[in-house]
Amino acid sequence: MCGIVGYIGKRQAYPVIIKGLKRLEYRGYDSAGVAILNGDTRIFKCKGKVSDLEDLVKNKNMDGSIGIGHTRWATHGEPNDVNAHPHASQNGHFVIIHNGIIENYSRLKHRLEDRGYKFKSETDTEVLANLIEYIYLKGKVSAEIAVRLALSKVIGAYGILVICKEERDQLIAARKGSPLVVGIGDGEYFLASDATPIVEYTHSVIYLNDSNVAVIKSGELTLKTIKNDTLTPEIHTLDLDIGEIEKGGFEHFMLKEIFEQPRSILDTMRGRVVTEKSEIFLGGLFHVMPRLIQAKRIIIIGCGTSWHAGLVGEYLIEEFARIPVEVEYASEFRYRNPVLFKDDVVIAISQSGETADTLAAIRLAKNECGLVLGICNVVGSSIPRETDAGVYTHAGPEIGVASTKAFTAQVTVLAMIALHLGEKRGFTSKEDYKEMIKNLTEIPGKVDKILSKSEDCKRIAELYKNSNNFLYLGRGYFFPVALEGALKLKEISYIHAEGYPAAEMKHGPIALIDEKMPVVVIAPKDNTYEKIVSNIQEVKARKGIVIAVVNEGDTVIKEMADHVIEVPDTDFALAPLLTVIPLQLLSYYIAVLRGCNVDQPRNLAKSVTVE
Numbered sequence: 032m033c034g035i036v037g038y039i040g041k042r043q044a045y046p047v048i049i050k051g052l053k054r055l056e057y058r059g060y061d062s063a064g065v066a067i068l069n070g071d072t073r074i075f076k077c078k079g080k081v082s083d084l085e086d087l088v089k090n091k092n093m094d095g096s097i098g099i100g101h102t103r104w105a106t107h108g109e110p111n112d113v114n115a116h117p118h119a120s121q122n123g124h125f126v127i128i129h130n131g132i133i134e135n136y137s138r139l140k141h142r143l144e145d146r147g148y149k150f151k152s153e154t155d156t157e158v159l160a161n162l163i164e165y166i167y168l169k170g171k172v173s174a175e176i177a178v179r180l181a182l183s184k185v186i187g188a189y190g191i192l193v194i195c196k197e198e199r200d201q202l203i204a205a206r207k208g209s210p211l212v213v214g215i216g217d218g219e220y221f222l223a224s225d226a227t228p229i230v231e232y233t234h235s236v237i238y239l240n241d242s243n244v245a246v247i248k249s250g251e252l253t254l255k256t257i258k259n260d261t262l263t264p265e266i267h268t269l270d271l272d273i274g275e276i277e278k279g280g281f282e283h284f285m286l287k288e289i290f291e292q293p294r295s296i297l298d299t300m301r302g303r304v305v306t307e308k309s310e311i312f313l314g315g316l317f318h319v320m321p322r323l324i325q326a327k328r329i330i331i332i333g334c335g336t337s338w339h340a341g342l343v344g345e346y347l348i349e350e351f352a353r354i355p356v357e358v359e360y361a362s363e364f365r366y367r368n369p370v371l372f373k374d375d376v377v378i379a380i381s382q383s384g385e386t387a388d389t390l391a392a393i394r395l396a397k398n399e400c401g402l403v404l405g406i407c408n409v410v411g412s413s414i415p416r417e418t419d420a421g422v423y424t425h426a427g428p429e430i431g432v433a434s435t436k437a438f439t440a441q442v443t444v445l446a447m448i449a450l451h452l453g454e455k456r457g458f459t460s461k462e463d464y465k466e467m468i469k470n471l472t473e474i475p476g477k478v479d480k481i482l483s484k485s486e487d488c489k490r491i492a493e494l495y496k497n498s499n500n501f502l503y504l505g506r507g508y509f510f511p512v513a514l515e516g517a518l519k520l521k522e523i524s525y526i527h528a529e530g531y532p533a534a535e536m537k538h539g540p541i542a543l544i545d546e547k548m549p550v551v552v553i554a555p556k557d558n559t560y561e562k563i564v565s566n567i568q569e570v571k572a573r574k575g576i577v578i579a580v581v582n583e584g585d586t587v588i589k590e591m592a593d594h595v596i597e598v599p600d601t602d603f604a605l606a607p608l609l610t611v612i613p614l615q616l617l618s619y620y621i622a623v624l625r626g627c628n629v630d631q632p633r634n635l636a637k638s639v640t641v642e
């Protein structure tokens with residue numbers, strides 16, 4: 032949430048920053064700004080997208096080899112020119128950009144006001160800029176000391192970049208709760224809130240940890256804690272390719288990511304599903320497997336789409352491994368004083384690995400539970416670093432704000448965990464294990480087949496693009512898929528949509544059904560097939576429009592439904608991986624036909640690093 036870019040070195044900073052901001056725009060896009068330090072500090076910022084910022088700086092002098100830039104997702108203060116970052120301190124000594132929330136900003140602001148500070152914006156960031164300046168002037172200390180002392184007074188989360196007018200060959204970065212990565216070039220440094228703006232310049236990076244301060248001065252980086260303890264930087268190599276973060280000929284990142292799923296699901300299984308031996312090997316869980324096998328209960332936590340994947344995980348683990356599973360919204364779990372035991376295992380699921388609520392839930396669980404695991408997509412992000420062990424999904428960077436390939440990768444990991452546990456605990460026979468592994472390896476090919484018929488979804492999208500409401504129904508494994516389908520539609524097309532367990536429809540939503548209501552029913556053959564056929568009849572009896580996702584060759588539902596979208600057969604425990612694909616496509620095409628900005632839906636951010 033909010034994108035941060037900084038550069039210090041020998042090149043012109045502005046082109047690096049603007050390009051980086053474009054790559055980060057998926058993290059926030061309500062306003063943007065840049066500051067270049069070259070003698071004095073020049074700040075340009077405006078409401079709107081990075082392209083508006085580009086228009087603003089046209090024909091301006093952007094010369095300088097130190098700079099910071101920001102693309103914002105508003106927390107404090109509405110999105111406008113004044114609240115946009117960077118923020119300068121009152122006397123112009125400091126300019127900062129900030130991602131996160133300073134919780135005690137109001138108290139700090141009052142104290143600064145008592146000392147004569149006046150504020151132009153409504154942001155917590157300006158408070159921090161002024162606090163740093165106040166300490167700098169009052170204490171007559173260096174910029175670095177002023178930053179560290181100011182941060183020691185701050186409660187909340189931050190990833191900040193700071194430049195000081197008087198200390199011209201220096202850029203300071205600090206982090207607590209909001210991610211920051213430093214890319215190391217040849218006598219130059221690239222800073223960003225994730226690695227996507229960095230990868231085209233260097234693959235050597237340092238991930239800042241909480242309470243770290245990086246001071247880059249005269250071509251040298253020093254890493255410290257806020258308390259001034261010197262640290263040895265750990266240099267990592269980025270496993271990321273520039274092609275992965277470009278659109279590759281697709282109109283939108285979301286479409287590209289939907290179409291990448293045959294490959295991304297395969298990558299999630301690569302080296303883990305060993306077909307020749309009919310074995311699943313999860314290297315990241317190897318050392319903790321004995322404890323996982325003994326778990327009395329598994330608690331899955333996540334937010335948004337990751338929470339939906341967790342629900343599928345509940346069905347999978349309970350069915351194959353017979354371990355009781357609870358799935359919790361991270362934001363609820365962390366505040367409701369949950370009862371936890373030492374033999375509970377917590378699994379946190381997150382695409383970004385940075386979601387604030389999920390991180391906070393992990394920290395709570397770590398105090399009480401024996402084992403906390405992570406299922407994450409972004410390598411080196413905070414969640415994998417804070418959990419005891421885990422599994423990377425390896426789906427590749429997901430840029431589209433609406434999550435697609437991350438969901439199928441997460442479900443694939445959960446299926447592997449469930450099957451492996453099932454076999455080890457003796458609840459899944461060798462034959463079933465072997466058969467399920469075979470089914471799993473066939474999923475990428477089947478996804479490919481569904482994608483080859485994407486035009487069917489486009490045709491249906493044309494017919495219902497102007498609907499005001501949609502209902503999504505599913506039972507068992509397809510209830511979470513219904514939730515995910517409804518979420519996708521809401522997120523990118525702004526159509527109200529609800530996902531419901533099909534049988535529960537009678538207890539409320541059925542009252543909504545009329546001849547204008549499209550009802551998407553996820554109905555491949557499973558143990559509740561007959562029941563869902565009855566649910567479809569109930570919808571039709573009330574003149575609802577039924578769009579059904581069915582198995583190839585299904586004739587029963589085809590007779591009743593207004594439209595059917597076919598998916599290949601598989602074991603129904605794995606069918607969420609197939610049935611979700613047409614729902615992603617349907618929401619994508621509806622949003623495009625409605626003229627919505629699919630990759631940057633209003634009010635949303637890809638990575639929610641605030642509570």
Ligand code: G6P
Nearest residue numbers: 334335336337381382383386434
């Ligand atoms: C945001 C994104 C969603 C995502 C959710 C959880 O709301 O827009 O797509 O599912 O955060 O994010 P995580 O990175 O933890 O999976």
